[in-house]
Amino acid sequence: MQDASALYDGKSPLFSIIIPLESHRGQWEMSWLGWTSQTADTSLYEIILVVPPDFTAREQLKALAGNGARLEFTDSEHDIGLCAFGATKARGSYLFFTESHCRPEPDVIELCIRAIDAHPDWAGFSCRSIPICHNRLSVAEAAMYQADIEFGMKQHPWRKVLDQCFVTRHDVYRECGGLREELGHFAEWVLAAAYHARGHSIGYLEEARFHHYYVGEIGELKQFTLDFVQGEIRYLSEARNDAGSELLDIPVEWSSRSEAGASLARNALNALLRSSLGDGGGGPGEKWLAVWRWAVPALLGGLGARGFARLAAWHARAVLVAVTAAGSSDAIARWMRRYIAALIRHQRLDCIHRLGRDAGPVDGLLGERVVAQIGFHAEEFSAGHTFRWSEPEAAVRIKGKPGRTIVRVRSPALRAPLDTIDTRFYVDGTAIRPEAVVTGCDSYTLSLDLPPSGIATLAWACPMFRGVGDSRRLGLPIAGIDVGDDMIEVESAGTAPSLAGKE
The missing domain is CATH 3.90.550.10 (Spore Coat Polysaccharide Biosynthesis Protein SpsA; Chain A)
Structure with a gap:
């Protein structure tokens, strides 16, 4: 000054x-x-x-x-x-x-x-x-x-x-x-x-x-959060490169907006059913929680997530009204925070849904060839890597040239060496044969066929991993997914000779 x-x-x-x-x-x-x-x-x-x-x-x-x-x-x-x-x-x-x-x-x-x-x-x-x-x-x-x-x-x-x-x-x-x-x-x-x-x-x-x-009125609180969220989602949908745009946090509702479709959830559910439930891994309760996690979006798409978010906001508001009338000050403060958090999630999902196709393509570090994704946590940085943890089951929609294609899933070995993790891959619901998957120290290289449209859904399932002090269901840390031309040298070396096929 x-x-x-x-x-x-x-x-x-x-x-x-x-x-x-x-x-x-x-x-x-x-x-x-x-x-x-x-x-x-x-x-x-x-x-x-x-x-x-x-x-x-x-x-x-x-x-x-x-x-x-x-x-x-x-x-x-x-x-x-x-x-x-x-x-x-x-x-x-x-x-x-x-x-x-x-x-x-x-x-x-x-x-x-x-x-x-x-x-x-x-x-x-x-x-x-x-x-x-x-x-x-x-x-x-x-x-x-x-x-x-x-x-x-x-x-x-x-x-x-x-x-x-x-x-x-x-x-x-x-x-x-x-x-x-x-x-x-x-x-x-x-x-x-x-x-x-x-x-x-x-x-x-x-x-x-x-x-x-x-x-001190719930209605005005709701209107203020909606005003903020609408502006946030509008700004993200513009995909501007203004000075400072890179500093703004990307909410998980936005980064996972492609998860609204039921098709990707069905592929993740298919991967779960064909791997985890068939091999006896994990307890029965854990298995059925995983099935429930994918069955709802597989049947309802984004409507399920929006419905649960709406119910959570309604529930938190009802409790807040009750404790405001007869509860302690600590209870009011606690449920105020819960209500606002639930309300913001509900409003974000609604705003993204109303945008529809105007929400734009998926962005982020998974790669330019990934056009949709489901089953990923927020971006993070650890041990020199920027990545997103997948859930034990996840799916991505990839786009490349039709025909024989090499796909590399880059996954730093943060939880264990990759060759010790029982990971199974599927393309459009069909299992990729083990001999078509080459496991390296920090990546999986897959040989598969893309349909005439060049678009396919790649899904995987692996045993669940729990980080220390982390309640999330974790699968693989994913740093990026490469599709097509940049993988030609891997194919020519003869390291991935087989195509995807049914089990």
Whole structure:
């Protein structure tokens, strides 16, 4: 940041305070009084009140604001859109984004000026949020979100844009693309990632305090999470390569979106039934849990996952309502977190389903020739390898040239040497003969025929592996799957002479 005095020319204000009047929760008058009680000279800042079309107290607003603020009217109905519009009207060297249900303490502007002078390396900073609670649910809501805010401000390397109270250099905000209304509140994360990727530092000014009103209503909680999730899935579906896009976490619901089809699940179920249940491995309970895991998606496709996610969200909400009425504070906090987690999963799956084909092809490290997949955990890094654990049963849809094809499944030997793991492969439901599988130190090389379409489903099954302190059902660590031309030299060496065939 530059010195504050160098940026203030006496003609334009130093700060443009942008207050969207959507979602004010009945607190906009208190917010306004907080800004008009600042100890700093009023010539240093302008207040821009951005008014949505459904704001009903317009005459009261005009009477209260008088000449102390500029009113900007827009058709946008989302507070992120209102903030973005207000930024286009701002004259200040610094933009100060806040919310109309947040009240600043009187010394906020003075503290911000000092921070600009004291931290020339900051391109922006967020202030401290102090919760205002008025019922038991709002206490639990505040505790949940405050923990997330504290983590972002003090521990996370870049997630430091908090629209309750965020100050930024105007030019850097424009350089980084600004707030995108269509992304909802996920736009804060996208903007924060862009700042970090472009080398701009965002600080945390803990002594500058805002009082944030938590509404404590389940319906509004649900709407907020949906807004965030819709923006998240929309952004991922765009497959943009903006600065910072690589920093954003990919939720497992997105990375496994191709698992919605029943066909892949049927191939995984076939692999399970033809291997595990026939060889006596594992206990009966474990076997039938595995059958149940694949039978539901094999029969229902993505409808099953969405249905179970909906039921989980409904159940968590019902318990939350009950404990809010008669439970302890700890129980309310615990079920609040469970409800939000279940709700986010349900909403993600619904958003991806509504996108349909617009969700785009599968991406990730499995390889360009993998067009769909099922039975994989999230990407991770260990022992020098980036990979995804498969479940003991998994299936991928691969695409290559029709006819004789070599496929290499790259699998670092993290659980045991590959030749000691009883792994069986299947293509379009037919077992690949053992002599058509070459097991190396870190890969399986398969010789098989692809149909005229060049598309086939490769599935496998192996004994289940449990990591230390890991409750997941693990199969093979998969670093990638190579199909076709890059495997020709393996075929010409005569190491995989046989084709897939029935047992």
